Amino acid sequence: MSGFVNALMIAAVVVLVIVRQFRAQRIGTGRRWWLVPVILAVVALREPGIVDAHHRTESIVLLGVELLIGLATGAGWAWTTRVWADPDGAVWSKSTKASVTVWIIGIALRVGLFALGSALGVHQDSSALLVALAATLLVRGGILVWRTQSVTPAASATTAYGDSMVRPTRKERV
Incomplete structure (x- = not known):
């Protein structure tokens, strides 16, 4: 696959992930995350x-650092994501403003790493970025699935004694 196709794939995945992360999404532990x-x-x-x-x-050193940045970004993203459960037991997630900060720092580190590689004269293929993105998504998904195991459903509204009874409405007299 050419570098251009890889770059398009990376851009598409990043846009998809960024757009979807700020919507509440149901986390399915049974699906293939x-x-x-x-x-x-x-x-x-x-x-x-x-x-x-x-x-x-x-x-190889640049690739290793790229993978470490990807792993750290995925972990930071997962830990800054809000996770909660509905009363019916469905677990949901939604990224926070802190998640945006994690993404900005991760992208800045990757740009700096690319600049360092260019200064050293190292030819950098988009495959390294694609592997790091895969590591980011894998770590984030794994941590979120792990976090869902400790989330308990939100307590449903409890009713006081007699709340289920129908009370007659009184007519106001003028």
Whole structure:
């Protein structure tokens, strides 16, 4: 796959994720939350240019740092996401303003890492970014699924004695 197609895939996934993260979403622990990150990782790892052949050591170090940034961004994003349960037991999540800060810091670190790689003369393929994005989504999904196990349903409104009784309405006299 060409670098342009990878860049489009990365942009599409990031836009989809950012748009969806600020809507309340039901978390299904039974669904395959790991599938999209695994597909992204497989697509990225199939590319031969993930490591620069002329700067092998520097390229591997940059890739490792990129993965660490991705893992930290995913963990930060998951821990700044609000998680709650409805009275019926359905678990929901919605990102907060702190999640935006995590994304901004993660993107800034990635831009700085790309600038460092360019200064060192390392050819950087979009596959490294795709792998880091897969790591971000995988860690976020895993932590959210783990957090849902400790969320208890919200207490339903309790009724006081006699609340279920129908009370006659009184007519006002003028």
